[in-house]
Amino acid sequence: xxxxxxxxxxxxxxxxxxxxxxxxxxxxxxxxxxxxxxxxxxxxxxxxxxxxxxxxxxxxxxxxxxxxxxxxxxxxxxxxxxxxxxxxxxxxxxxxxxxxxxxxxxxxxxxxxxxxxxxxxxxxxxxxxxxxxxxxxxxxxxxxxxxxxxxxxxxxxxxxxxxxxxxxxx
Numbered sequence: 014x015x016x017x018x019x020x021x022x023x024x025x026x027x028x029x030x031x032x033x034x035x036x037x038x039x040x041x042x043x044x045x046x047x048x049x050x051x052x053x054x055x056x057x058x059x060x061x062x063x064x065x066x067x068x069x070x071x072x073x074x075x076x077x078x079x080x081x082x083x084x085x086x087x088x089x090x091x092x093x094x095x096x097x098x099x100x101x102x103x104x105x106x107x108x109x110x111x112x113x114x115x116x117x118x119x120x121x122x123x124x125x126x127x128x129x130x131x132x133x134x135x136x137x138x139x140x141x142x143x144x145x146x147x148x149x150x151x152x153x154x155x156x157x158x159x160x161x162x163x164x165x166x167x168x169x170x171x172x173x174x175x176x177x178x179x180x181x182x183x
Contacts, residue, residue, distance in 0.1 A: 017118035018127045018140050020050065024115050025075050025129070025138040028068075037071070040064045044108055052111035059108040067112055074119055078129035078138055088113040132156035 027036040027046065037043045040059035047053035059067075069086040076083040089104035090113050101117035103110035123140075130137045130151040137151040150156035 017121040018123050020115060020118040021074055021122045021127060022138040022140055025071055028071060030136040031134050037067055043067050047108060047111040052114050053108055057107045063108045070112055070116060075129055075136060085116060088116050090117060130156050132159055
């Protein structure tokens with residue numbers, strides 16, 4: 014199973030906002046995704062209700078990464094005392110337990126490093142590995158460039174309006 018921040022990032026990124034492409038577009042794809050990450054067993058099957066919960070969890074986590082209030086679906090979790098301290102564990106097995114494991118990973122993730130791209134059309138989750146944790150975009154070459162170019166063009170449009178206005182009225 015991946016580290017908590019990586020799991021949350023990968024789960025959020027199952028929906029590509031820009032391309033409107035969903036890796037979890039069916040219950041079977043959800044079960045396969047969870048199984049490939051060691052969260053569910055090879056014989057676990059997902060239903061339509063599991064898929065709805067997965068989508069709600071994913072978008073709730075995306076909202077939380079944008080630092081917005083997020084409502085997450087109810088998942089069967091229990092608190093377990095271990096030597097390292099208290100941990101959240103799924104209270105059930107199967108797909109629902111695997112989704113609970115993703116929610117529990119969110120609690121253990123490094124939220125100062127886990128972010129979502131500031132480019133509105135992107136919203137890709139990423140782990141900020143910069144020293145001062147100041148990264149805003151998943152990719153400076155793509156999303157950062159888009160945002161900066163858009164801001165530059167807006168400033169240019171604004172300066173042209175100012176130059177075209179006649180302030181010498183008598």
